[in-house]
Amino acid sequence: MIAVYNIRTGKYLYVNSSIRKLVGYSPRTFTQKGLEYVSSLVHPDDVLHIAKQNHLSLEKANKRPRSPSQYPIVSFEYRMRHKNGSYRWLKTDVSVFSRDTNGQVECVLNVSVDITSRKVVEEKYKDLVLQLEGKVNERTQKLKASEKKFRALVEKSYDVTLMVDPKARLLYATPSIVRLFGREYEEFMGLPGIKFIHPSDIPKIVKALARLALRPNSCETLEFRIKHKEGYYIWVEATGTNLLHEPEVKAIVVNFHDITERKALEQRKNDFISIASHELKTPLTSIKLYMQILSQKASALSSVEAASIIEKMKFQLDQVTRLVGDLLDATKIQEGKLSFQKTRWNLSSLLKEIVTDFQLRSPTHQIALRCTFKGVVTADKFRLSQVVINLLSNAIKFSPRGSQIIVSARATKHGITISVRDFGIGISKKDQEKLFGRFFQAESKRKDKGLGLGLFISANIIEQHGGKLSVKSDLGKGSTFLFTLPGK
Secondary structure (H helix, E strand, O other): OEEEEEOOOOOEEEEOOOHHHHHOOOHHHHHHHHHHHHHHOEOHHHHHHHHHHHHHHHHHHHHOOOOOOOOEEEEEEEEEEOOOOOEEEEEEEEEEEEEOOOOOEEEEEEEEEEOHHHHHHHHHHHHHHHHHHHHHHHHHHHHHHHHHHHHHHHHOOOOEEEEEOOOOEEEEEOOOHHHHHOOOHHHHEOOEHHHHEOHHHHHHHHHHHHHHHHOOOOEEEEEEEEEOOOOOEEEEEEEEEEEOOOOOOOEEEEEEEEOHHHHHHHHHHHHHHHHHHHHHHHHHHHHHHHHHHHHHHOOOOOHHHHHHHHHHHHHHHHHHHHHHHHHHHHHHHHHOOOOOOOEEEEHHHHHHHHHHHHHHHOOOOEEEEEEOOOOEEEEOHHHHHHHHHHHHHHHHHOOOOOOEEEEEEEEEOOEEEEEEEEOOOOOOHHHHOOOOOOOOOOOOOOOOOOOOOHHHHHHHHHHHOOOOOEEEEEOOOEEEEEEEEEOO
C-alpha cells in the first residue's frame, strides 16, 4: 500500500488500490476521512509508539532540509484493524514527499507491507524461544553456581593444590600456596619443585614421579619437607595423581596437606617413649642393685645400714609409682575418665604439710609459705595435692641451689588464688605457649627432664575444678605458676 498525506492538514492526497488487499478499505475512505480516522484503526497498544516515532523523525528531518527524500526517515511495525474486525500487522516506511518554501516537511510518503504471516510465526515460536532461553539461563546459573562452589572449594581451601609436569615444574597453584609456603605463585612458576625440597627427601620424590608418569590415573602419597620462604622446613603430606593423559588437564595434580604439627607430636611421642624407658629403667636398676646387696650381705649388714638401703629402695619404688601414676592419669584424661572426689577441707593445713615435707627433702632451698586464706575449700584433696606437689617439684628442679621458693594462697574476688613462685632459670615465651601440652618439655640442659606429663595433668585437674592453670615467667628471673579455685 502506498499513501501520501499532508502532515499539517491530515488529508490523504493519494492512496493506491492495494489498500483493499491489506485492510479491506477503499482508497476513497482514507482520502475522505483523513489521518484522524486512519489513526483510529491502529491498535490502541501501538498508537503512542507510532506517534512518538513520527514526532522524533520529523524533528530530525526538519533539521536536515537538504537530506535526500527517497530514504525513509522512520520505520515502524504496528497493527491496523481490518474492515472485517481482525487486526493485520503492517510495516510502514515513511519518507519525505515534499517540503515547503522554508525546507520543512509538508507531505510524507508511506509504503506499507503486510507482515502478519511473519508475526504469526514469531508468536507461534515465541513460547518455544522463551522456554529455550529459560533453560539456557537456568543452565548458565547452575554453571555459575557450580563454578563458584568449585572456586570456593579450591581457592579457599586450607590445603594447596598444584599442577606440575613430569619434571615437577609448576603449571598451576591455588592461592593457599602463599599461606603454606610463604611464596607467591610467580616465585614457583616454571621452576623445578625439587629446588624447594629438603635434600634428604629428593630421591624418594624423584622415584615417585617416575612411577606416576608410567601409570595413568595412578596415585602416590609421600611425606616430605618443603622449605618455607623464611628458611625453615615444613612437613607436608602430598598425594599426586597422574592426569597427563587427560586433554583438559595434561598434568600431575598434587594435593599438599600441612602435617608439621603431627610430625612434631610424633617426635615428642618418640622422645617421650625414650625418656619414659630411661626414667623407669633407672629406679628399677637401683632397686635390683639394692636387693642384690641385701641378698648377699644381709647377715653382715647392721640394722642401720639395712634400714638405709631399704629406705633408698622405697624412694626408688616411689619414683616408679609416680611415673606409672602419671602415665595412667594422662590416659584417663584422654579418655575423660579421670575421677574426682570433692570434699571440704582446710587449705592452709594441706599447704603447710606439703611445704614442710619438701623443706625436709630439699634443705638447700628456702621454701616460704604465705597463706593469708585460712578457710576451707571444696575440692578433691588428693588431686589438689598432686598439683601443688608437681609445681613445687618443678620449682626446686629448675631453681639454682639455695634460692627461695614462695608458696602462697589468698582470697580474691574471683575465689582463692594459689601460686608457686621460684627465682630459677625461667621459661621462654615460645615454650610458655606449649607448656601445658601432653609430652611437652621446655628446653633445658638438665638430664632429669621427666615425662612431660606433670603440667598437662595439673592443668586438667584445675580445669575440672572450674579454674585455669597459668604461668608468668622471664628467662633468668624465675617463674610463677598460679591457679584460682572458684568460691570461698
